[in-house]
Amino acid sequence: MATKNQHYVPRVYIKSWETTVYSKKEPQKAFTGVYYYDKADLSLGDGRNKESILSSNHTYTVDFRYDFILQSCREIRIEFAEKIKTILSQRRAKAYYKGNLLTNRNAIFRYLPYLENWDFYHLDGTTASKKSIINEIRGIRSYCLEDRFSSYVEAQWGDILKRFLLSFPDVDGTGQIELHLQKTQTIVDMLNMLALMMCRNPSFDLLGIFSWLKNDILAPAFSSCGDATMADIFMRGCWLTEIYRGLYSENGFVDTFLSTALSNLGIVVYRVANKNEGTFITSDNPVVYHKLLVEATNHNGIYFPLTPRYLIFLGKRSNAGIDDVLFRTVHNRDLRNINRILLNGAESGIVSQERRLGYIL
Incomplete structure (x- = not known):
């Protein structure tokens, strides 16, 4: 069987975290890469090439099963x-x-x-x-899904990110300002990318529906028939179908998320004040849906680090529209709080520009 290594977190996205790094194996040899951490061991980052992480064989391959x-x-x-x-x-x-x-x-x-x-x-x-x-x-x-990702997400992410960030001041600042942006294709494209980044991840759970369907319905049913593996096959089929719908603009999670975001959610863009304040991390699950029943500082919402310095947050809004964007400069204290949320949302791997995470976590 042919092997096709497929990245479930796009390399073009991880590229923003590239810097000069050192691996654990050859700590004296510098090269361009990212620092990768196992979530279970955050003591020291391992310098890695972006090609070598966050991928698996046949992630999106559809075979006869x-x-x-x-x-x-x-x-x-x-x-x-x-x-x-x-x-x-x-x-x-x-x-x-x-x-x-x-x-x-x-x-x-x-x-x-x-x-x-x-x-x-x-x-x-x-x-x-x-x-x-x-x-x-x-x-x-x-390899239809992988090829579609290559021609859309991988090919267009850099341009969409650049156009989105051009809407905001590029000089150092403090505090918060409100910007009224035209509801242009740029906002739609960024939200669509965010939804696809959620959907393409193997940990995608359709806001809890997939795990409920598998654990409460399918696993008991297939186990009673003597073929428990069919539950995993069926659930992966459901996931691949949602990816297909998102990539081909058909009714599904991505389409529903986009319409919901445009009508009900608000955007906050966080920018780290400067390098001395730290950088945002990202992970093997870059889009984090954070929801706690009790949240003193109202951090509930969706977090998506765009670069080590910029992060987009989607949360429930009151009156303002999706094009009324809050642009907020954050310092180390707020950055650490956000990074902890990103860390909690990771499955097993963390990506950072920092070899040690102490001052940003």
């Missing part, structure tokens, strides 16, 4: 059908199901659930090897 999502994911369905046609063409074979010749995408997809009952014949009418053809079909992989 997930054929049940094809009905909801048109582009992946087309890719599967075209790859089946290619397999048949290369083998100079035709596929039949109950006497029906499967010649086009619709026919292939319609009868794909009955693949084991297909019959195969060479163009000269002789019987083709059913087992080997079916095995090759079952080995199909779709």
Whole structure:
């Protein structure tokens, strides 16, 4: 099986945290990278290349086990059908199901659930090897989601970030000011990126719905049938479907989040006063949904560090619109409070510009 290493936190996003670093293995050798920490051990950062962290094999790959999502994911369905046609063409074979010749995408997809009952014949009418053809079909992989991420998020993040930050003063300041921004595509693009960053992460839980569905409904049901692994397969299929909907602008979490944010939420942009005050961290779960029943200083909301100096916060607003943005300069005390929230939201890995986190946590 081919391996395709896929980053669930984009390298183009992590690039903002690059600085001169030193690894634990070669502490005298400087190179350009980031400091990476295991959440369980924050004593000393390990200098790492951004290519080597926050990735896994086949993060977004869709293989034949997930054929049940094809009905909801048109582009992946087309890719599967075209790859089946290619397999048949290369083998100079035709596929039949109950006497029906499967010649086009619709026919292939319609009868794909009955693949084991297909019959195969060479163009000269002789019987083709059913087992080997079916095995090759079952080995199909779709990289549609990864390719879509590359062409949208990875390709456009830098430009969207730059356009968004150009809306704010770039000189050192103190305190807080309110800026009225046009409800331009820049705000929409940034909120869409934020939602996709949430959705693309393997820890994405659809605000608790996924874990409830798996633990309370699917796991007991599949365990009683003797196949507990199907619960994990089904839940990953649900996650991949949400990613697809977000990337292809179909109804789903990303679309709902965007409309909700534009109508109900307010934006605060935090900027660290200067380098001496510290820097924001980020993590393997960069968008943190922080909610406590009792919060004395009203820190409930969504936190997303944009760079080591800038962070966007989304929270419930009263009267102001999404285009009335608060721009707040923070110093070390507030930065430490925010970084603790980001740390709590991390799964297992932290990224920072700092080799030691003491003064920013």
